[in-house]
Amino acid sequence: MSKLYICLLSLFLISCSTKIKENSNIPTIAFDLEGKPFCKDEIVCDFIPLETNEKSLIKKISQIEFFDNRIFIFDNVNHLFLVFDMNGKFITQVGDYGQGPGEYTLPIQFCIDKEKKAFIICDIDTQKLVYYNLDNYTYMYTENVSRYTYCSLLENGKFVWFYTAGFNSEGKKYYLITTDQQFKNKNYLCQANFTSHFGMLTGSLFHNFDKKTFFHTSFEPTIWEITTNATPRYNISFGKHKLPPLKWLKEQESSSVGYVMSIQNTNYVSAYNLTENSTFINVLYYVNKSIYLGFYNKQTKVNQKYTYPEFIKYAEIDGAMSEILGVYNDYFIA
Secondary structure, three states: OOOEEEEEEEEOOOOOOOOOOOOOOOOEEEOOOEOOOOOOOOEEEEEEEEOOOOOOOOOOEEEEEEEOOEEEEEEOOOOEEEEEEOOOOEEEEOOEEOOOOOEEOOEEEEEEEOOOOEEEEEEOOOOEEEEEEOOOOOEEEEEEOOOOOEEEEOOOOOEEEEEEEEEEEOOEEEEEEEEOOOOOOOEEEEEOOOOOOOOOOOOOOEEEEOOEEEEOOOOOOEEEEEOOOEEEEEEEEEOOEEOOOHHHHHHHHHOOOOHHHHHOOOOEEEEEEEEEOOOEEEEEEEEOOEEEEEEEEOOOOOEEEEEHHHHHHHOOOOOOOOOOOEEEOOEEEO
């Protein structure tokens, strides 16, 4: 196995068919082999201790981005957006909770617009994007947008939007729309097989690699590359663990309970997320409240997966580790 590089931010805290149809014309990446313990030279960990003071206490990190020698963090429990330098020294908090100009009420994520030099907080409660100066963190302006669950900036400056309940167009529903920089000229992508006003999600369903944006849903196997169009690139399978059948999802959604509450007590994969670097595709997924981590080596075509406790033990990480939340300099970030 090639070396697996992980950057760990240590926190000092005081957090209807019976099956959804796979795209059969593209390759399938299987995460089905029980992982073996790592050898000492197979995994490399770097640690960045984050400064803790009364302004930078963190409960749960849901998003991490490295940009311009800074670390940007979203604490989705405290609704805080924090900035640190590359040594972990606290710089500032961006924005404030509230109803006024430059404030947010229910943030879901952030985006970094390199062209506009803007830090963008995405507020799904008020359906707006709040722009802050990326250099001095002052409020710039607010853009009101259509309803969405997650979004991502594409390389061409356009936005792509995902909504759990789907976007309606000419009697059909789609998982995605893309918009231009003025948030107009909508293009509908990925016709939806199943939608719900609630979602079993482990975070954003977008991931970026090699200046490309990829998308998947929590209950379908296909991974799509998103540009002006959506192109299927590969399918995912989980060995003995299976994604929920479309018929079952619709039955649960039509009941008084809903699929989100039902799926957590089954042996179906309830949600999964992907990250990727030059060597590995990483998958994190949930089955009946248990967490699994899988790694597929793109060079050797070998895959291994672990339960969360197994991975912590084999990687010899002292203490707990979050799910992998991104990639920086070919390191997975957790």
